[in-house]
Amino acid sequence: MPRSPRSLLIALAVPLAAALAIVLTAPAPATADRVVIGGHPARTVEAPWTVALASRALFGEKRSGQFCGGAVVGPTAVVTAAHCLSRGVLGKDWREVRDLKVIIGRNDLRKKDGVEYPPARVWVNPAYEGDNRAGDIAVLTLGVAVPAAYTIRMAGTGDQAYRPGERAAVYGWGDTEGDGTYASSLRTATVRVLADSVCESAYPGNAEGDYDPRSMVCAGLPDGGRDACQGDSGGPLVVRGRLVGLVSWGSGCAVAGRPGVYTRISSVADLVAAHG
Structure with a gap:
């Protein structure tokens, strides 16, 4: 089975770029929580391109509604797995999800720091096949550019x-x-x-x-x-x-x-x- 947590939506709302620049410059403290199997605590300030995909309506408030991860690869481009946006993960068509967010700069999902962005546009690879799992890619386009330091090549x-x-x-x-x-x-x-x-x-x-x-x-x-x-x-x-x-x-x-x-x-x- 795909490693499925749970996944996606599109919405249109554009937070201020200035707010992002201010909030994302503050380092997030590491915590002593347990982790990724066999791993150890990380800090978003050390991997600022690592983002969480979230829907509180589908997955609850406890961990900001997180269900999948992603990475910022351009000023407005976030990549994730296509299967994150599947009906098997979301329980419905991703277009029906109304509160999808990309969370940037939040180390501890129980907190409110960082910035939450609803994607302005979503593309899910139509060639992705759940059975053979090739082409497992989706792109979320943000409505505002993030600082260059928050992207990875x-x-x-x-x-x-x-x-x-x-x-x-x-x-x-x-x-x-x-x-x-x-x-x-x-x-x-x-x-x-x-x-x-x-x-x-x-x-x-x-x-x-x-x-x-x-x-x-x-x-x-x-x-x-x-x-x-x-x-x-x-x-x-x-x-x-x-x-x-x-x-x-x-x-x-x-x-x-x-x-x-x-x-x-x-x-x-x-x-x-x-x-x-």
């Missing part, structure tokens, strides 16, 4: 950041134990980019999934123990300061021999540019 085709063995970091507010224990504060886990052959062996097209190296990249540890999980979908996988993937799917969470699978950013960069 996408890794292109041939970037060394995709090289097997590279140290990577995955970020999110999702399940920290694999049992529905969700984090309130941002977490990060350090994993390694894995060779395509490792992922093809783990997911050869059986009931657990079909790994496609053209559109996916996988990361984890040989013995498991660190991974993204439910609630982290759409969140960033970062190598050398560049975005290489978005949390997409996997079999279980942090299970040995079952690495996490991510949307390969280089394979969808043109789509992001066209719709961002």
